[in-house]
Amino acid sequence: MQVQLSHPARTVEVKGPKKVKELLRELNLVVEAHLVIKGDDLVTEDEMLYDGDQIEIRPVISGGSPRFTPHVSRLTSQE
Amino acid sequence: MNCTKCKTKAVIGLPRHNAAFCKGCFNGFVHDQVARAIKSEKMFGKEDRILVAVSGGKDSLALWDILLKLGYRTDGLYVDLGIGSYSEQSHAKVTKFAEAVAASHGAALHLHTVEQEAGAGIKELAQLIHRPTCSTCGTIKRYQFNRVAIEQHYDVMATGHNLDDEAARLLGNVLHWQEEYLDKQGPSLPASVAGFAKKVKPLYRLSERELAAYAVLNRIDYIVEECPMAKGSKMLQYKEVLNRLETESPGTKQTFYWGFLEKQSKKQPTETTMTEKDRAVLHPCTSCSQPTTAGVCSYCKMMARAKTVVPR
Ligand code: SF4
Ligand SMILES: [Zn+2]
Ligand SMILES: [Zn+2]
Secondary structure (H helix, E strand, O other): OEEEEOOOOEEEEOOOOEEHHHHHHHOOOOHHHEEEEEOOEEOOOOOEEOOOOEEEEEEOOOOOOOOOOOOHHHOOOOO | OEOOOOOOEOOEEEHHHOEEEOHHHHHHHHHHHHHHHHHHOOOOOOOOEEEEEOOOOHHHHHHHHHHHHOOOEEEEEEEEOOOHHHHHHHHHHHHHHHHHHHHHHOOOEEEEEHHHHHOOOHHHHHHHOOOOHHHHHHHHHHHHHHHHHHHOOOOEEEOOOOHHHHHHHHHHHHHOOOHHHHOOOOOEEOOOOOOOOEEEOOOOOOOHHHHHHHHHHOOOOOOOOOOHHHOOOHHHHHHHHHHHHHHHOOOHHHHHHHHHHHHHHHHOOHHHHHHHHHHHHOEEOOOOOOEEOOOOOHHHHHHHHHHHHOOO
16 A cells, blocks of 8 residues: 655555554554545544555644744743 | 444544544534534523634644634634745635635635735744744734734634643643743633633644644645744644554643643633733733733844844
């Protein structure tokens, strides 16, 4: 199956059949930081994926310093 | 995996709640978490006008979407930082959402363009005035959001900070024992002095993964790319560590952050002490009259310096 990854954007080929959970483990990716999308649909960790499936593994963590920090007197430490 | 509620096929598992949901039940769960946050932290009511800070990312667009669907009166504000293709793309996503979704609810989008006011994008500006980009960015966003909220008479401004953001920030503050910041880590900050808007974080009960799932399921087109300045940031490192822990022991992040909030609420009447502290140190900027601890606020100082170095 074709697996599309981000940061940096790349595509890898992985042999199926394989559960979502196993795919993530094989790629050394943490469940809590990713969503797995098959075609257009979100799938759970126990879903079986087959050769020929179009898979996207999307990272969900956005970094950055504060997208916004509070008031002047409440400056946070992460600036 | 089947939906815990209606037993149809689930689209997402939520280990920290020991549950899994189909799309419909998941949307219900998300809306419910936000409604609970708004109520328990007394953020705002149905009559209030809310300004939502939107960046084009999943959290802020999901926030705007959720508040509109819950029937709140919201408008958006986008600050164009002028960071090359990242800003172009995120601007396009915000405009698209505003036109396709928000407009039908009667919501408007405000826009502030850094380059127009400062004469340069955030990166060049930061270089010229010798300050880190993210700190320059923070000053500008903070200032502009507050300015628009006050000038346009919004009752409150809402940002898309989620459970991961708050837990990571708390971890950072605890690791460095920055106790003075702990008081200010609540999801609802009152308008302590005239000239400052009330600020709230209605997504503090939802994780980043849940918000990304909400965006994907509801076809909210957001910018997946990161701001290029975020690379290697401390925040990202803390989030990574927390997510490793979360995967091993689901519920770690909420236990950490919500537990902290609970302790804080028992400890002190935060609002009054914080408000009193603010009142003692803040007074209007002599140039723009936004509250500041100095004579001239850091934003005005920055703009003054920019004017001397940026060729017009
Ligand atoms: S990463 Fe830095 S420059 Fe980019 S949006 Fe966040 S604070 Fe601003
Ligand atoms: Zn269901
Ligand atoms: Zn000023």
